[in-house]
Amino acid sequence: MLSEGKTPSLNQLRYFVTVARQLNFRRAAHALGVSQPTLTTQINALENHLGLTLFERSRSGTLLSAHGHALLHYAEQVLKANLHFHEVARNLSDGENTMYRLGIPPTLGPYLLPHILPDIHALKPGLKFYVREAAPDQLFQGLLTGEYDLILSPMSQTNSQVQSQPLFYEPLKFVLPSDHPLADQDYIDPEQIRGEQVLTLEDRHHFHHQVQEICMRLGANVARDYEGTSLDTLRQMVVMGMGVAFLPGLYIHSELHKPEALHVCELADMPIVRQHVLAWRNTSPARAFFRELSAVMRDIIRQRLSDAVTVTESSSNV
Amino acid sequence: MLSEGKTPSLNQLRYFVTVARQLNFRRAAHALGVSQPTLTTQINALENHLGLTLFERSRSGTLLSAHGHALLHYAEQVLKANLHFHEVARNLSDGENTMYRLGIPPTLGPYLLPHILPDIHALKPGLKFYVREAAPDQLFQGLLTGEYDLILSPMSQTNSQVQSQPLFYEPLKFVLPSDHPLADQDYIDPEQIRGEQVLTLEDRHHFHHQVQEICMRLGANVARDYEGTSLDTLRQMVVMGMGVAFLPGLYIHSELHKPEALHVCELADMPIVRQHVLAWRNTSPARAFFRELSAVMRDIIRQRLSDAVTVTESSSNV
DNA sequence: AAGCCCTGATAGTTGTATGTTATCACTGGC
DNA sequence: GCCAGTGATAACATACAACTATCAGGGCTT
Numbered sequence: 001m002l003s004e005g006k007t008p009s010l011n012q013l014r015y016f017v018t019v020a021r022q023l024n025f026r027r028a029a030h031a032l033g034v035s036q037p038t039l040t041t042q043i044n045a046l047e048n049h050l051g052l053t054l055f056e057r058s059r060s061g062t063l064l065s066a067h068g069h070a071l072l073h074y075a076e077q078v079l080k081a082n083l084h085f086h087e088v089a090r091n092l093s094d095g096e097n098t099m100y101r102l103g104i105p106p107t108l109g110p111y112l113l114p115h116i117l118p119d120i121h122a123l124k125p126g127l128k129f130y131v132r133e134a135a136p137d138q139l140f141q142g143l144l145t146g147e148y149d150l151i152l153s154p155m156s157q158t159n160s161q162v163q164s165q166p167l168f169y170e171p172l173k174f175v176l177p178s179d180h181p182l183a184d185q186d187y188i189d190p191e192q193i194r195g196e197q198v199l200t201l202e203d204r205h206h207f208h209h210q211v212q213e214i215c216m217r218l219g220a221n222v223a224r225d226y227e228g229t230s231l232d233t234l235r236q237m238v239v240m241g242m243g244v245a246f247l248p249g250l251y252i253h254s255e256l257h258k259p260e261a262l263h264v265c266e267l268a269d270m271p272i273v274r275q276h277v278l279a280w281r282n283t284s285p286a287r288a289f290f291r292e293l294s295a296v297m298r299d300i301i302r303q304r305l306s307d308a309v310t311v312t313e314s315s316s317n318v
Numbered sequence: 319m320l321s322e323g324k325t326p327s328l329n330q331l332r333y334f335v336t337v338a339r340q341l342n343f344r345r346a347a348h349a350l351g352v353s354q355p356t357l358t359t360q361i362n363a364l365e366n367h368l369g370l371t372l373f374e375r376s377r378s379g380t381l382l383s384a385h386g387h388a389l390l391h392y393a394e395q396v397l398k399a400n401l402h403f404h405e406v407a408r409n410l411s412d413g414e415n416t417m418y419r420l421g422i423p424p425t426l427g428p429y430l431l432p433h434i435l436p437d438i439h440a441l442k443p444g445l446k447f448y449v450r451e452a453a454p455d456q457l458f459q460g461l462l463t464g465e466y467d468l469i470l471s472p473m474s475q476t477n478s479q480v481q482s483q484p485l486f487y488e489p490l491k492f493v494l495p496s497d498h499p500l501a502d503q504d505y506i507d508p509e510q511i512r513g514e515q516v517l518t519l520e521d522r523h524h525f526h527h528q529v530q531e532i533c534m535r536l537g538a539n540v541a542r543d544y545e546g547t548s549l550d551t552l553r554q555m556v557v558m559g560m561g562v563a564f565l566p567g568l569y570i571h572s573e574l575h576k577p578e579a580l581h582v583c584e585l586a587d588m589p590i591v592r593q594h595v596l597a598w599r600n601t602s603p604a605r606a607f608f609r610e611l612s613a614v615m616r617d618i619i620r621q622r623l624s625d626a627v628t629v630t631e632s633s634s635n636v
Numbered sequence: 637a638a639g640c641c642c643t644g645a646t647a648g649t650t651g652t653a654t655g656t657t658a659t660c661a662c663t664g665g666c
Numbered sequence: 667g668c669c670a671g672t673g674a675t676a677a678c679a680t681a682c683a684a685c686t687a688t689c690a691g692g693g694c695t696t
Contacts, residue, residue: 057643
């Protein structure tokens with residue numbers, strides 16, 4: 001009849017539960033820190049909103065009606081859910097107890113994260129990452145659409161909506177089969193690569209373009225027909241003598257402890273590197289924390305992986 | 319800082335969830351039936367109450383922040399609980415879908431309820447009784463204190479706070495061992511009882527007082543030393559020849575289909591009955607329903623038990 | 637039987653929370 | 667370079683939840 005429209009407030013539920021527990025309006029009012037008329041009014045409002053009588057009042061006291069009895073539990077559930085909500089919120093409000101969706105390329109994640117996540121977890125126990133792998137372009141796109149909160153990826157496009165912090169430079173090593181004529185040098189003259197078959201990944205990986213550009217410059221052939229779908233595949237193809245390849249330093253550091261059947265070297269006077277950055281939307285409310293996090297990551301990487309990569313020093317970048 | 323005091327409203331949670339689903343303030347506002355500025359204001363209020371940023375706004379759209387992501391589920395839980403509350407309330411509001419706490423004496427409940435509850439359930443499927451047994455005095459007291467919503471008991475005290483409706487008269491039958499000298503008559507001259515040992519229940523049962531008063535009048539001895547604690551005990555004591563007894567008609571109707579070893583009769587020209595009533599607090603919001611219920615009960619009892627009891631006819635009592 | 641203390645209900649008022657409309661400032665696509 | 671779309675802001679209206687002061691009745695004590 002006169003209901004419809006407004007929905008009872010949380011306060012009204014609080015009042016209901018308290019009166020139901022105390023069975024006395026004045027005491028309940030005192031417990032709630034409000035005046036007794038407020039309670040009377042609000043309980044009345046709740047009652048005729050619901051079209052039910054929750055309490056049997058008399059001059060000698062208050063009783064919970066059968067309807068009130070039935071509803072009490074549900075009202076308590078609402079308040080409990082509300083309490084949960086606020087507990088979680090309070091927990092989040094220090095910024096470090098949140099789960100962030102982290103995007104990282106498959107050519108990097110498996111070879112970097114195992115080395116640094118344990119230390120990060122030790123430093124910030126409440127911090128959680130939901131890690132998803134995708135190619136750098138997709139990462140960047142996903143960052144803009146909100147699919148990721150944070151991406152750790154080779155530097156790619158710049159965009160006014162994205163802030164990034166450089167983390168480290170990772171060398172790209174040159175690998176060739178052990179039985180290759182050049183497989184006896186630690187540093188190879190770039191000139192000697194001319195004409196080699198260079199294997200690489202599918203072109204949606206940033207990696208590919210970099211390798212392609214190098215090959216163009218040195219006059220090597222990029223073997224598009226044999227594009228691998230993972231670094232492991234790529235390695236197998238080199239071992240089988242199908243060509244040579246550039247492989248990321250962290251991959252080699254992680255996977256090739258005893259590189260039998262494979263020779264790893266570098267191009268003399270021509271260090272090839274990719275730079276990885278940590279990036280986030282500049283609208284992200286966690287941006288301050290992300291900047292701090294990038295410093296933490298640099299420290300950890302410097303400590304754990306300085307034999308494989310070079311940590312970026314300056315940190316006042318955009 | 320500026321929080322503390324007011325707690326976010328349910329509406330704010332509703333707004334949060336809707337914006338999180340639509341990721342667009344104007345669309346969410348339209349879905350909610352409010353204006354877009356209202357949403358902006360309320361979401362802002364919620365955010366700085368929580369001390370968190372829930373959304374990343376930009377001129378080109380809205381994204382859910384990591385914190386928002388984490389909280390969304392809990393906000394939905396609150397709204398769901400609130401919905402449950404209102405569903406239950408709506409269900410209750412027709413009055414018949416409630417569980418009422420029904421008190422009944424142990425000398426009546428087991429022999430009456432099995433005969434009438436199935437029919438009541440068939441007529442009012444949503445109606446539930448939480449049945450507790452206690453002696454009539456305790457029932458009456460419990461009704462006043464709110465322990466029961468409804469009692470079905472022999473007529474006892476009257477009280478301005480209690481309304482009652484008579485249901486039926488139940489005869490008290492006279493039982494004696496089969497080998498008793500009087501065990502060959504259907505109607506016994508009350509004079510013949512003088513000097514008999516009459517067994518009865520503990521004195522907190524209304525039953526006891528009635529039997530005691532009859533025995534006083536007829537000059538029989540009430541065997542207080544052998545007060546039984548249940549009608550079954552009482553019956554066993556009679557069978558064992560420890561005395562005679564008055565037993566409620568419904569007990570005999572329910573339990574003694576072939577009364578071997580026990581003779582059942584009545585006192586000639588001296589029908590002894592107890593009247594049972596349905597009673598409730600006159601402050602009970604269900605009083606109209608209870609009155610209707612008493613009529614329903616009378617109908618059912620008339621139909622099912624008219625060979626054992628006499629249903630009260632008038633129904634315009636207080 | 638009278639009086640007192642306790643109960644919840646009511647009247648009248650006020651400040652604030654929550655909503656409105658009108659408008660701005662900026663982004664991104666065509 | 668314009669236009670359609672985004673969320674933010676300002677100024678104002680209203681509803682409502684709070685207060686204080688008071689009332690009316692029940693039941694226990696004297």
